[in-house]
């Protein structure tokens with residue numbers, strides 16, 4: 537390690553969206569010569585090694601996830617459980633505190649990146665060396681600033697000016713999702729918002745994945761609220777995977793003409809109700825386009841096959857697949873046959889979507905996804921949201937098909953406008969200097985934090 541390199545430890549929340557995004561950042565920082573100790577649940581390693589481009593500098597530090605009553609044995613990430621059980625997994629995450637302290641004492645990093653582990657800054661006080669903590673959010677800054685603004689508005693305490701570009705109107709069902717962030721328990725005796733508040737108050741600096749060109753001054757708003765330095769890492773574009781697309785997908789996708797296949801994936805957490813699962817796949821059928829849907833089995837089902845509508849499999853034979861397992865999303869999005877991506881707008885998928893050539897259809901579920909979907913569909917007009925009931929938030933097969941047809945119909949003016957706007961965002965994100973400048977400044981700021 538040369539004198540300008542830093543030893544950084546990273547401990548993201550046990551969600552693949554967080555872990556993978558942290559690993560992409562680890563690659564960018566390793567490329568600058570820094571050494572990273574990447575703490576992960578031990579069973580996730582096999583899904584992550586392909587993303588590690590600097591095995592000489594990025595070391596996985598596997599830990600055991602403690603068992604918590606109510607979670608299936610062996611649960612390690614949100615991928616393994618329904619969303620409603622995330623609070624139990626968060627309890628398990630909090631129980632790792634002692635093990636994390638022992639690891640930090642042993643490896644003595646100079647900087648620790650963390651997100652939902654609000655207790656982590658306290659642990660670094662006893663390491664015997666200076667250690668700076670960075671609360672690094674892979675959740676976008678418009679989402680975080682929206683939550684902070686909502687809290688301050690309710691308290692009648694809006695002394696920090698809110699970025700006007702982010703004044704967002706929510707439907708009734710979306711408002712309830714934001715309310716849950718503020719009120720529901722997430723881990724024992726603490727809400728998600730209180731976690732955010734404690735972590736932001738305790739950290740030495742707050743970092744965000746993202747760039748001002750797309751997300752505006754939202755990160756600065758959050759920094760001002762907590763009076764903390766803000767670091768922006770830039771979009772942290774995924775590095776190409778070191779593996780090739782699985783042959784079965786390459787062969788299947790290769791059967792269709794360029795830009796004709798709809799790819800659907802709703803991230804690693806969202807488990808649909810059976811009715812919504814069926815409306816989604818029936819909507820795909822209705823479009824008449826070929827499709828590949830990578831979905832978790834709906835609530836109460838062991839497999840996706842068991843939950844399909846009657847006769848569906850036979851009707852879409854040869855042109856549609858509903859797959860219940862993990863797929864190589866970044867490689868699928870690069871396949872020339874894919875023309876449309878129905879995404880839940882998780883921050884990882886969104887960036888992958890924006891740098892792809894696909895038309896975007898948006899189906900958000902939880903709070904940050906809702907804010908991101910509004911930014912992309914309303915501010916940038918680079919995607920179309922699937923219409924849902926104002927009160928119940930439900931979508932129908934007709935609304936799924938309608939959104940897809942809007943962007944896939946070559947005669948549609950809206951579709952054409954969306955393509956142009958998406959191309960602008962893609963060009964911005966892929967422009968030669970954008971990412972390298974952000975990473976350079978981010979690395980520089982880390983050195984400044986160390987004094």
Ligand SMILES: O=c1ccn([C@@H]2O[C@H](COP(=O)(O)OP(=O)(O)O[C@H]3O[C@H](CO)[C@@H](O)[C@H](O)[C@H]3O)[C@@H](O)[C@H]2O)c(=O)[nH]1
Nearest residue numbers: 552553554556674675803804805862863865882883884885
């Ligand atoms: O079959 C799959 C499914 C997902 N992925 C990858 O897994 C990541 C998923 O990340 P993301 O799109 O961010 O979705 P979630 O895992 O659902 O994300 C959680 O974490 C995100 C980051 O905080 C939040 O934005 C989301 O709201 C939250 O659900 C992406 O890189 C995908 O490419 C695959 O490779 N294969």
